[in-house]
Amino acid sequence: MAATLLSSHCSLSSFSLSLVRPRNCHVAVLCSASPKSPLSTVTQNEKKKSFSLKKCAISLALAIGLVTITPSIDSPSYALTNWPALPDVSVLISGPPIKDPGALLRYALPINNKAIREVQKPLEDITESLKVAGVRALDSVERNVRQASRALNQGKDLILAGVAESKKEEGKDLLEKISAGLDDLQKIVEDRNRDAVAPKQKELLQYVGSVEEDMIDRFPYEVPEEYSMMPLLKGRATVDMKVKIKDNPNLQETVFRIVLDGYNAPVTAGNFLDLVERHFYDGMEIQRADGFVVQTGDPEGPAEGFVDPSTGKTRTIPLEVMAVGDTAPVYGETLEELGRYKAQTRLPFNAFGTMAMAREEFDNNSASSQVFWLLKESELTPSNANILDGRYAVFGYVVENEDFLADLKVGDVIESIQVVNGIENLTNPSYKIVG
CATH class of the missing domain: 1.20.120.290 (Oxygen-evolving enhancer protein 3 (PsbQ), four-helix up-down bundle)
Known part of the structure; x- marks a missing residue:
């Protein structure tokens, strides 16, 4: 999928923006020239194509001025109920951004x-x-x-x-x-x-x-009825993703340990864990590796997601975002669409290896099986003040060997993804109904 740089003819209301650092210049602001963002699902015509930067064109000052919003802790959206009070919020947004995945997961607990x-x-x-x-x-x-x-x-x-x-x-x-x-x-x-x-x-x-x-006695909220019968991760789970590296004499294979957070994204994490138990990703290639994201999950054939054999239809899940101060995620709408421009996400795109769902850019509820890991540059995508937070469903972090994500290339093979712990937190597992 190609992308073009923001020009005087590029409307902020009709294009998806993201900050990336090209190899040959300092900063560029990108907007999609097609109805797909760099993190959208791979369509049939786009399969095997990687995201590319055509040229460098715009200054850092303009980039930050256009796409960042200064976080504030004065917004009413920080009125908390059952979740941690203001001191925890201030820990997340004051000073240098927290980039350690373990710390992010600890602060995200309810x-x-x-x-x-x-x-x-x-x-x-x-x-x-x-x-x-x-x-x-x-x-x-x-x-x-x-x-x-x-x-x-x-x-x-x-x-x-x-x-x-x-x-x-x-x-x-x-x-x-x-x-x-x-x-x-x-x-x-x-x-x-x-x-x-x-x-x-x-x-x-x-x-x-x-x-x-151990302070969590039960799952803290009810998932909306319309999604309650989907596979749900009511808690956390850990998986190991083993990847075979091609054409790299110094690195033949790597095991990435990933923690999935169902407290903040039960539908998204449950869907992924259900597919893991189906061995959906085993043997699948890395399909996008462009220095900005690593992405996979597009099956062979015309389908752009997981086709549930029990229905013969592609299974899709809603956009799911938990904001600081909320007691349950919001579904189907981005925080921007809700007008919550200063809201902080409970699972931010802070860490190198933040894991999220890819989707059709103009269909919030189109995610299915395609996932991506962000190769994070905090200086260019400030925490909770970038185009990603609140627009894509984050549901976990790579907590071991995340640095090796940058070595993955299109064509490298996921040999297996196996559950290490937490499978007992998966409810409504569809893999047990139809293998």
């Missing part, structure tokens, strides 16, 4: 427990502390550790009170592991063992994430 967030935040800040050269970074790490330890000691009772009753014992065990781990991390800092900091930090954040997940 919990409201300030005490555990106050343990989480300084542990995540260790990543920034380690960017300082040499052992000087350890002074900042030590401050992070002390802050996390103090927050844990002061808030332990409040944290445990937030854990679901059926998971109290597990919660107690996890808090003990966090406490012991913080002592270990303090010793690592005192020994000036910089290389050991990041692995211990990762371990501790995994414990914190587990405590936060």
Whole structure:
């Protein structure tokens, strides 16, 4: 699918905009010359074609002025109910954007427990502390550790009170592991063992994430009746995608670990997991790899999506977007169409390897099986202030080996996608009805 650069004849109301960085210039604003955006489904005439940039033409100032909206926390859309209150929102939108997929997934959980967030935040800040050269970074790490330890000691009772009753014992065990781990991390800092900091930090954040997940006793809302009988992921699941790399002597195959978030996108994540269990993607090639996205999911033949053998028709799902402050996703309309220009998405296009559904540009409810992973450049697509957030359904993040997505090429083969955990959270699985 070809695309042209924005010119004086390009209407902002009739074209899809996105920010990308071409190889031979600094910045360009793109608008689609066809009824497809760069993230649209691959049609029969477009199969095997990759997105291409024809030329460089417009300045960074104009680009940012045209397509970005400065986030504000003064909007009424931030009035929260059962979801985390303002301190969590400010964590997401103040300062440098959060690009770590694990952190994004933790903040996206439907919990409201300030005490555990106050343990989480300084542990995540260790990543920034380690960017300082040499052992000087350890002074900042030590401050992070002390802050996390103090927050844990002061808030332990409040944290445990937030854990679901059926998971109290597990919660107690996890808090003990966090406490012991913080002592270990303090010793690592005192020994000036910089290389050991990041692995211990990762371990501790995994414990914190587990405590936060234990705070969820049940799925927090009802999916609208019209979608309630579709495959739904009511919780989270993890899958491993094994890809065979062609024509790369240094990389023969890679396994990408992906966390699917059904708390914020139950229909979208459920549809994908159902197709995974059908082995729909096994043996399928990467169909688009252009430096902006990696995309697949277009089956052979005339169909542009998954044809359900029980109906003989292409299964489509609605656009599904969860905004910060909402207790359930919105369906069928973009946040822009709803006039919610300052709304923040609960699953933003922040991380390299953000996973979302491709669809027809002018049909919000046309997604089926084609998925893409964004090769993110935060400087050009600011968090929650770009043309992607609120327009495409994000439903997960690549959490391991995401950097290797940039090495994928058209023709590389997905050998398999296998469920690691969370299959019990899939309801209405159609693969069990018709194989």
